[in-house]
Amino acid sequence: MSSLRSNSLKAFVSFSGGKESVFALYQGLKEGLEIEALLTMFNTTGLRTRGHALKADFLKAQAEALGLPLIMGKSSWNSYEKVFKSILKRLKRKGIEGGIFGDVYLEEHKEWVERVCSETGLLPFLPLWGKDPKDVFEDFVRSGFKAIIISLQSPIPKNFIGKELNLYMLKTFDQLQIDPCGERGEYHTAVLDGPIFKKKLEIRKSKVVKLKEILRLEIEEFVIRKK
Structure with a gap:
Protein backbone atom coordinates (compact mmCIF):
# COMPACT_ATOMS: atom_id res chain seq x y z
CA MET A 1 0.00 0.00 0.00
CA SER A 2 1.31 3.43 -0.89
CA SER A 3 1.86 5.77 2.02
CA LEU A 4 3.09 9.25 2.68
CA ARG A 5 6.37 8.97 4.53
CA SER A 6 8.18 12.11 3.38
CA ASN A 7 8.12 15.14 5.64
CA SER A 8 7.89 17.39 2.59
CA LEU A 9 4.59 16.10 1.24
CA LYS A 10 1.43 18.19 1.29
CA ALA A 11 -1.77 16.36 2.21
CA PHE A 12 -5.45 16.81 2.91
CA VAL A 13 -7.37 14.90 5.59
CA SER A 14 -10.60 13.03 4.86
CA PHE A 15 -12.44 14.49 7.83
CA SER A 16 -15.64 13.25 9.51
CA GLY A 17 -15.28 15.20 12.74
CA GLY A 18 -14.92 11.90 14.61
CA LYS A 19 -12.11 10.27 16.52
CA GLU A 20 -10.40 8.26 13.76
CA SER A 21 -10.14 11.12 11.29
CA VAL A 22 -8.79 13.44 14.00
CA PHE A 23 -6.36 10.80 15.25
CA ALA A 24 -5.19 10.12 11.69
CA LEU A 25 -4.58 13.87 11.32
CA TYR A 26 -2.59 13.78 14.56
CA GLN A 27 -0.47 10.88 13.30
CA GLY A 28 0.11 12.64 9.99
CA LEU A 29 1.41 15.71 11.78
CA LYS A 30 3.71 13.50 13.87
CA GLU A 31 5.07 12.05 10.62
CA GLY A 32 5.90 15.59 9.53
CA LEU A 33 3.32 15.89 6.76
CA GLU A 34 2.13 19.34 5.74
CA ILE A 35 -1.62 19.35 6.32
CA GLU A 36 -3.21 21.80 3.91
CA ALA A 37 -6.94 21.24 4.45
CA LEU A 38 -9.75 19.11 5.81
CA LEU A 39 -12.16 17.55 3.31
CA THR A 40 -15.67 16.67 4.47
CA MET A 41 -18.50 15.28 2.38
CA PHE A 42 -22.00 16.61 3.07
CA ASN A 43 -25.47 15.70 1.85
CA THR A 44 -26.87 17.48 -1.20
CA THR A 45 -28.18 20.37 0.91
CA GLY A 46 -24.78 20.90 2.48
CA LEU A 47 -26.39 20.95 5.93
CA ARG A 48 -25.18 17.63 7.37
CA THR A 49 -22.16 15.41 6.93
CA ARG A 50 -22.58 12.18 5.02
CA GLY A 51 -20.91 9.97 7.61
CA HIS A 52 -21.87 11.26 11.06
CA ALA A 53 -24.83 13.56 10.22
CA LEU A 54 -23.13 16.46 12.00
CA LYS A 55 -24.29 19.95 11.11
CA ALA A 56 -22.14 22.11 8.86
CA ASP A 57 -21.64 24.85 11.42
CA PHE A 58 -20.17 22.33 13.85
CA LEU A 59 -17.69 21.03 11.27
CA LYS A 60 -16.69 24.60 10.46
CA ALA A 61 -16.11 25.19 14.17
CA GLN A 62 -13.94 22.07 14.43
CA ALA A 63 -11.88 23.27 11.47
CA GLU A 64 -11.47 26.69 13.11
CA ALA A 65 -10.44 25.05 16.38
CA LEU A 66 -7.84 22.99 14.50
CA GLY A 67 -6.65 26.01 12.55
CA LEU A 68 -7.22 24.38 9.16
CA PRO A 69 -9.39 25.30 6.16
CA LEU A 70 -12.45 23.12 5.52
CA ILE A 71 -13.34 21.97 2.02
CA MET A 72 -17.02 20.99 1.77
CA GLY A 73 -18.20 18.54 -0.88
CA LYS A 74 -21.92 18.03 -1.51
CA SER A 75 -23.32 14.81 -2.94
CA SER A 76 -25.92 12.07 -2.83
CA TRP A 77 -24.67 8.59 -1.99
CA ASN A 78 -24.84 7.75 -5.70
CA SER A 79 -22.69 10.72 -6.71
CA TYR A 80 -20.33 10.50 -3.72
CA GLU A 81 -17.33 9.02 -5.53
CA LYS A 82 -17.67 11.29 -8.55
CA VAL A 83 -17.78 14.43 -6.40
CA PHE A 84 -15.00 13.19 -4.12
CA LYS A 85 -12.69 12.48 -7.06
CA SER A 86 -13.49 15.83 -8.62
CA ILE A 87 -12.35 17.56 -5.44
CA LEU A 88 -9.20 15.42 -5.27
CA LYS A 89 -8.29 16.34 -8.83
CA ARG A 90 -8.69 20.01 -7.94
CA LEU A 91 -6.47 19.55 -4.89
CA LYS A 92 -3.89 17.78 -7.03
CA ARG A 93 -3.76 20.77 -9.37
CA LYS A 94 -3.14 23.01 -6.35
CA GLY A 95 -0.12 20.99 -5.29
CA ILE A 96 -1.63 18.51 -2.84
CA GLU A 97 0.23 15.22 -3.10
CA GLY A 98 -1.73 12.85 -0.87
CA GLY A 99 -4.62 12.20 1.46
CA ILE A 100 -4.87 11.02 5.06
CA PHE A 101 -7.63 8.57 5.98
CA GLY A 102 -8.67 7.14 9.36
CA ASP A 103 -9.63 3.59 8.37
CA VAL A 104 -8.56 0.85 10.78
CA TYR A 105 -9.44 -2.57 9.38
CA LEU A 106 -12.31 -2.61 6.86
CA GLU A 107 -10.70 -3.96 3.71
CA GLU A 108 -13.38 -2.58 1.39
CA HIS A 109 -12.70 0.93 2.71
CA LYS A 110 -8.96 0.61 2.18
CA GLU A 111 -9.47 -0.70 -1.35
CA TRP A 112 -11.75 2.25 -2.16
CA VAL A 113 -9.27 4.76 -0.74
CA GLU A 114 -6.37 3.27 -2.67
CA ARG A 115 -8.32 3.12 -5.93
CA VAL A 116 -9.70 6.65 -5.69
CA CYS A 117 -6.30 8.07 -4.80
CA SER A 118 -4.64 6.13 -7.61
CA GLU A 119 -7.18 7.35 -10.15
CA THR A 120 -6.61 10.97 -9.10
CA GLY A 121 -2.82 10.80 -8.88
CA LEU A 122 -2.57 11.10 -5.11
CA LEU A 123 -0.88 8.97 -2.46
CA PRO A 124 -2.97 7.47 0.38
CA PHE A 125 -1.80 7.55 3.97
CA LEU A 126 -3.68 5.30 6.44
CA PRO A 127 -1.75 5.69 9.71
CA LEU A 128 -4.23 3.66 11.78
CA TRP A 129 -4.49 0.77 9.34
CA GLY A 130 -3.83 -2.68 10.81
CA LYS A 131 -3.66 -1.48 14.40
CA ASP A 132 -5.65 -3.22 17.11
CA PRO A 133 -8.89 -1.20 17.53
CA LYS A 134 -8.46 -1.37 21.30
CA ASP A 135 -5.01 0.18 20.99
CA VAL A 136 -6.36 2.93 18.72
CA PHE A 137 -9.07 3.74 21.27
CA GLU A 138 -6.63 3.73 24.18
CA ASP A 139 -3.99 5.78 22.36
CA PHE A 140 -6.61 8.35 21.32
CA VAL A 141 -7.83 8.84 24.90
CA ARG A 142 -4.36 8.73 26.47
CA SER A 143 -3.10 11.31 23.96
CA GLY A 144 -5.45 13.84 25.52
Missing part, protein backbone atom coordinates in the same frame (compact mmCIF):
# COMPACT_ATOMS: atom_id res chain seq x y z
CA PHE A 145 -8.28 14.04 23.00
CA LYS A 146 -11.81 14.76 24.17
CA ALA A 147 -14.63 13.22 22.13
CA ILE A 148 -18.29 12.55 22.86
CA ILE A 149 -20.55 9.83 21.52
CA ILE A 150 -23.06 11.42 19.13
CA SER A 151 -24.83 8.28 17.87
CA LEU A 152 -25.11 4.65 18.89
CA GLN A 153 -26.97 1.44 18.21
CA SER A 154 -27.97 -1.47 20.44
CA PRO A 155 -26.46 -3.22 22.33
CA ILE A 156 -24.41 -0.19 23.39
CA PRO A 157 -26.06 1.19 26.56
CA LYS A 158 -28.33 4.14 25.84
CA ASN A 159 -26.74 6.18 28.62
CA PHE A 160 -23.48 6.29 26.63
CA ILE A 161 -25.02 8.87 24.28
CA GLY A 162 -23.43 12.26 24.86
CA LYS A 163 -20.76 10.79 27.13
CA GLU A 164 -17.07 11.55 26.75
CA LEU A 165 -14.94 8.62 25.60
CA ASN A 166 -13.01 7.07 28.47
CA LEU A 167 -11.02 3.91 29.08
CA TYR A 168 -13.74 2.41 31.29
CA MET A 169 -15.94 2.05 28.19
CA LEU A 170 -13.56 -0.58 26.83
CA LYS A 171 -14.75 -3.10 29.42
CA THR A 172 -18.36 -2.64 28.29
CA PHE A 173 -17.40 -2.91 24.62
CA ASP A 174 -15.47 -6.11 25.38
CA GLN A 175 -18.37 -7.64 27.32
CA LEU A 176 -20.79 -6.84 24.49
CA GLN A 177 -18.27 -7.96 21.83
CA ILE A 178 -18.37 -4.54 20.17
CA ASP A 179 -15.49 -3.15 18.14
CA PRO A 180 -13.92 -0.43 20.34
CA CYS A 181 -13.60 1.86 17.31
CA GLY A 182 -17.14 1.27 16.03
CA GLU A 183 -15.81 0.83 12.49
CA ARG A 184 -19.10 -0.64 11.26
CA GLY A 185 -21.18 2.23 12.62
CA GLU A 186 -21.89 0.81 16.07
CA TYR A 187 -21.32 4.34 17.34
CA HIS A 188 -19.95 7.68 16.14
CA THR A 189 -18.14 10.49 17.90
CA ALA A 190 -17.44 14.20 17.64
CA VAL A 191 -14.08 15.51 18.82
CA LEU A 192 -14.14 18.66 20.94
CA ASP A 193 -10.54 19.15 22.01
CA GLY A 194 -7.08 17.64 21.94
CA PRO A 195 -3.34 18.33 21.69
CA ILE A 196 -3.57 19.58 18.08
CA PHE A 197 -6.57 21.86 18.75
CA LYS A 198 -5.74 25.55 18.97
CA LYS A 199 -9.17 26.21 20.47
CA LYS A 200 -11.74 23.92 22.09
CA LEU A 201 -15.45 23.35 21.60
CA GLU A 202 -17.98 23.23 24.41
CA ILE A 203 -21.52 21.91 23.99
CA ARG A 204 -24.08 24.23 25.54
CA LYS A 205 -27.33 22.59 24.48
CA SER A 206 -28.22 19.23 22.95
CA LYS A 207 -31.02 16.71 22.74
CA VAL A 208 -31.28 12.99 22.05
CA VAL A 209 -33.44 11.84 19.15
CA LYS A 210 -34.30 8.31 18.04
CA LEU A 211 -34.10 7.38 14.36
CA LYS A 212 -35.29 3.79 13.95
CA GLU A 213 -32.64 1.76 15.78
CA ILE A 214 -30.20 4.65 16.20
CA LEU A 215 -29.94 7.14 19.04
CA ARG A 216 -28.44 10.45 17.93
CA LEU A 217 -27.28 13.47 19.87
CA GLU A 218 -28.41 16.67 18.19
CA ILE A 219 -25.94 19.42 19.05
CA GLU A 220 -28.07 22.56 19.18
CA GLU A 221 -25.73 25.12 20.74
CA PHE A 222 -21.96 25.20 21.21
CA VAL A 223 -19.17 27.71 21.73
CA ILE A 224 -15.53 27.91 20.67
CA ARG A 225 -13.20 28.84 23.50
CA LYS A 226 -9.55 29.78 23.78
CA LYS A 227 -7.34 27.25 25.57
Whole structure:
Protein backbone atom coordinates (compact mmCIF):
# COMPACT_ATOMS: atom_id res chain seq x y z
CA MET A 1 0.00 0.00 0.00
CA SER A 2 1.31 3.43 -0.89
CA SER A 3 1.86 5.77 2.02
CA LEU A 4 3.09 9.25 2.68
CA ARG A 5 6.37 8.97 4.53
CA SER A 6 8.18 12.11 3.38
CA ASN A 7 8.12 15.14 5.64
CA SER A 8 7.89 17.39 2.59
CA LEU A 9 4.59 16.10 1.24
CA LYS A 10 1.43 18.19 1.29
CA ALA A 11 -1.77 16.36 2.21
CA PHE A 12 -5.45 16.81 2.91
CA VAL A 13 -7.37 14.90 5.59
CA SER A 14 -10.60 13.03 4.86
CA PHE A 15 -12.44 14.49 7.83
CA SER A 16 -15.64 13.25 9.51
CA GLY A 17 -15.28 15.20 12.74
CA GLY A 18 -14.92 11.90 14.61
CA LYS A 19 -12.11 10.27 16.52
CA GLU A 20 -10.40 8.26 13.76
CA SER A 21 -10.14 11.12 11.29
CA VAL A 22 -8.79 13.44 14.00
CA PHE A 23 -6.36 10.80 15.25
CA ALA A 24 -5.19 10.12 11.69
CA LEU A 25 -4.58 13.87 11.32
CA TYR A 26 -2.59 13.78 14.56
CA GLN A 27 -0.47 10.88 13.30
CA GLY A 28 0.11 12.64 9.99
CA LEU A 29 1.41 15.71 11.78
CA LYS A 30 3.71 13.50 13.87
CA GLU A 31 5.07 12.05 10.62
CA GLY A 32 5.90 15.59 9.53
CA LEU A 33 3.32 15.89 6.76
CA GLU A 34 2.13 19.34 5.74
CA ILE A 35 -1.62 19.35 6.32
CA GLU A 36 -3.21 21.80 3.91
CA ALA A 37 -6.94 21.24 4.45
CA LEU A 38 -9.75 19.11 5.81
CA LEU A 39 -12.16 17.55 3.31
CA THR A 40 -15.67 16.67 4.47
CA MET A 41 -18.50 15.28 2.38
CA PHE A 42 -22.00 16.61 3.07
CA ASN A 43 -25.47 15.70 1.85
CA THR A 44 -26.87 17.48 -1.20
CA THR A 45 -28.18 20.37 0.91
CA GLY A 46 -24.78 20.90 2.48
CA LEU A 47 -26.39 20.95 5.93
CA ARG A 48 -25.18 17.63 7.37
CA THR A 49 -22.16 15.41 6.93
CA ARG A 50 -22.58 12.18 5.02
CA GLY A 51 -20.91 9.97 7.61
CA HIS A 52 -21.87 11.26 11.06
CA ALA A 53 -24.83 13.56 10.22
CA LEU A 54 -23.13 16.46 12.00
CA LYS A 55 -24.29 19.95 11.11
CA ALA A 56 -22.14 22.11 8.86
CA ASP A 57 -21.64 24.85 11.42
CA PHE A 58 -20.17 22.33 13.85
CA LEU A 59 -17.69 21.03 11.27
CA LYS A 60 -16.69 24.60 10.46
CA ALA A 61 -16.11 25.19 14.17
CA GLN A 62 -13.94 22.07 14.43
CA ALA A 63 -11.88 23.27 11.47
CA GLU A 64 -11.47 26.69 13.11
CA ALA A 65 -10.44 25.05 16.38
CA LEU A 66 -7.84 22.99 14.50
CA GLY A 67 -6.65 26.01 12.55
CA LEU A 68 -7.22 24.38 9.16
CA PRO A 69 -9.39 25.30 6.16
CA LEU A 70 -12.45 23.12 5.52
CA ILE A 71 -13.34 21.97 2.02
CA MET A 72 -17.02 20.99 1.77
CA GLY A 73 -18.20 18.54 -0.88
CA LYS A 74 -21.92 18.03 -1.51
CA SER A 75 -23.32 14.81 -2.94
CA SER A 76 -25.92 12.07 -2.83
CA TRP A 77 -24.67 8.59 -1.99
CA ASN A 78 -24.84 7.75 -5.70
CA SER A 79 -22.69 10.72 -6.71
CA TYR A 80 -20.33 10.50 -3.72
CA GLU A 81 -17.33 9.02 -5.53
CA LYS A 82 -17.67 11.29 -8.55
CA VAL A 83 -17.78 14.43 -6.40
CA PHE A 84 -15.00 13.19 -4.12
CA LYS A 85 -12.69 12.48 -7.06
CA SER A 86 -13.49 15.83 -8.62
CA ILE A 87 -12.35 17.56 -5.44
CA LEU A 88 -9.20 15.42 -5.27
CA LYS A 89 -8.29 16.34 -8.83
CA ARG A 90 -8.69 20.01 -7.94
CA LEU A 91 -6.47 19.55 -4.89
CA LYS A 92 -3.89 17.78 -7.03
CA ARG A 93 -3.76 20.77 -9.37
CA LYS A 94 -3.14 23.01 -6.35
CA GLY A 95 -0.12 20.99 -5.29
CA ILE A 96 -1.63 18.51 -2.84
CA GLU A 97 0.23 15.22 -3.10
CA GLY A 98 -1.73 12.85 -0.87
CA GLY A 99 -4.62 12.20 1.46
CA ILE A 100 -4.87 11.02 5.06
CA PHE A 101 -7.63 8.57 5.98
CA GLY A 102 -8.67 7.14 9.36
CA ASP A 103 -9.63 3.59 8.37
CA VAL A 104 -8.56 0.85 10.78
CA TYR A 105 -9.44 -2.57 9.38
CA LEU A 106 -12.31 -2.61 6.86
CA GLU A 107 -10.70 -3.96 3.71
CA GLU A 108 -13.38 -2.58 1.39
CA HIS A 109 -12.70 0.93 2.71
CA LYS A 110 -8.96 0.61 2.18
CA GLU A 111 -9.47 -0.70 -1.35
CA TRP A 112 -11.75 2.25 -2.16
CA VAL A 113 -9.27 4.76 -0.74
CA GLU A 114 -6.37 3.27 -2.67
CA ARG A 115 -8.32 3.12 -5.93
CA VAL A 116 -9.70 6.65 -5.69
CA CYS A 117 -6.30 8.07 -4.80
CA SER A 118 -4.64 6.13 -7.61
CA GLU A 119 -7.18 7.35 -10.15
CA THR A 120 -6.61 10.97 -9.10
CA GLY A 121 -2.82 10.80 -8.88
CA LEU A 122 -2.57 11.10 -5.11
CA LEU A 123 -0.88 8.97 -2.46
CA PRO A 124 -2.97 7.47 0.38
CA PHE A 125 -1.80 7.55 3.97
CA LEU A 126 -3.68 5.30 6.44
CA PRO A 127 -1.75 5.69 9.71
CA LEU A 128 -4.23 3.66 11.78
CA TRP A 129 -4.49 0.77 9.34
CA GLY A 130 -3.83 -2.68 10.81
CA LYS A 131 -3.66 -1.48 14.40
CA ASP A 132 -5.65 -3.22 17.11
CA PRO A 133 -8.89 -1.20 17.53
CA LYS A 134 -8.46 -1.37 21.30
CA ASP A 135 -5.01 0.18 20.99
CA VAL A 136 -6.36 2.93 18.72
CA PHE A 137 -9.07 3.74 21.27
CA GLU A 138 -6.63 3.73 24.18
CA ASP A 139 -3.99 5.78 22.36
CA PHE A 140 -6.61 8.35 21.32
CA VAL A 141 -7.83 8.84 24.90
CA ARG A 142 -4.36 8.73 26.47
CA SER A 143 -3.10 11.31 23.96
CA GLY A 144 -5.45 13.84 25.52
CA PHE A 145 -8.28 14.04 23.00
CA LYS A 146 -11.81 14.76 24.17
CA ALA A 147 -14.63 13.22 22.13
CA ILE A 148 -18.29 12.55 22.86
CA ILE A 149 -20.55 9.83 21.52
CA ILE A 150 -23.06 11.42 19.13
CA SER A 151 -24.83 8.28 17.87
CA LEU A 152 -25.11 4.65 18.89
CA GLN A 153 -26.97 1.44 18.21
CA SER A 154 -27.97 -1.47 20.44
CA PRO A 155 -26.46 -3.22 22.33
CA ILE A 156 -24.41 -0.19 23.39
CA PRO A 157 -26.06 1.19 26.56
CA LYS A 158 -28.33 4.14 25.84
CA ASN A 159 -26.74 6.18 28.62
CA PHE A 160 -23.48 6.29 26.63
CA ILE A 161 -25.02 8.87 24.28
CA GLY A 162 -23.43 12.26 24.86
CA LYS A 163 -20.76 10.79 27.13
CA GLU A 164 -17.07 11.55 26.75
CA LEU A 165 -14.94 8.62 25.60
CA ASN A 166 -13.01 7.07 28.47
CA LEU A 167 -11.02 3.91 29.08
CA TYR A 168 -13.74 2.41 31.29
CA MET A 169 -15.94 2.05 28.19
CA LEU A 170 -13.56 -0.58 26.83
CA LYS A 171 -14.75 -3.10 29.42
CA THR A 172 -18.36 -2.64 28.29
CA PHE A 173 -17.40 -2.91 24.62
CA ASP A 174 -15.47 -6.11 25.38
CA GLN A 175 -18.37 -7.64 27.32
CA LEU A 176 -20.79 -6.84 24.49
CA GLN A 177 -18.27 -7.96 21.83
CA ILE A 178 -18.37 -4.54 20.17
CA ASP A 179 -15.49 -3.15 18.14
CA PRO A 180 -13.92 -0.43 20.34
CA CYS A 181 -13.60 1.86 17.31
CA GLY A 182 -17.14 1.27 16.03
CA GLU A 183 -15.81 0.83 12.49
CA ARG A 184 -19.10 -0.64 11.26
CA GLY A 185 -21.18 2.23 12.62
CA GLU A 186 -21.89 0.81 16.07
CA TYR A 187 -21.32 4.34 17.34
CA HIS A 188 -19.95 7.68 16.14
CA THR A 189 -18.14 10.49 17.90
CA ALA A 190 -17.44 14.20 17.64
CA VAL A 191 -14.08 15.51 18.82
CA LEU A 192 -14.14 18.66 20.94
CA ASP A 193 -10.54 19.15 22.01
CA GLY A 194 -7.08 17.64 21.94
CA PRO A 195 -3.34 18.33 21.69
CA ILE A 196 -3.57 19.58 18.08
CA PHE A 197 -6.57 21.86 18.75
CA LYS A 198 -5.74 25.55 18.97
CA LYS A 199 -9.17 26.21 20.47
CA LYS A 200 -11.74 23.92 22.09
CA LEU A 201 -15.45 23.35 21.60
CA GLU A 202 -17.98 23.23 24.41
CA ILE A 203 -21.52 21.91 23.99
CA ARG A 204 -24.08 24.23 25.54
CA LYS A 205 -27.33 22.59 24.48
CA SER A 206 -28.22 19.23 22.95
CA LYS A 207 -31.02 16.71 22.74
CA VAL A 208 -31.28 12.99 22.05
CA VAL A 209 -33.44 11.84 19.15
CA LYS A 210 -34.30 8.31 18.04
CA LEU A 211 -34.10 7.38 14.36
CA LYS A 212 -35.29 3.79 13.95
CA GLU A 213 -32.64 1.76 15.78
CA ILE A 214 -30.20 4.65 16.20
CA LEU A 215 -29.94 7.14 19.04
CA ARG A 216 -28.44 10.45 17.93
CA LEU A 217 -27.28 13.47 19.87
CA GLU A 218 -28.41 16.67 18.19
CA ILE A 219 -25.94 19.42 19.05
CA GLU A 220 -28.07 22.56 19.18
CA GLU A 221 -25.73 25.12 20.74
CA PHE A 222 -21.96 25.20 21.21
CA VAL A 223 -19.17 27.71 21.73
CA ILE A 224 -15.53 27.91 20.67
CA ARG A 225 -13.20 28.84 23.50
CA LYS A 226 -9.55 29.78 23.78
CA LYS A 227 -7.34 27.25 25.57
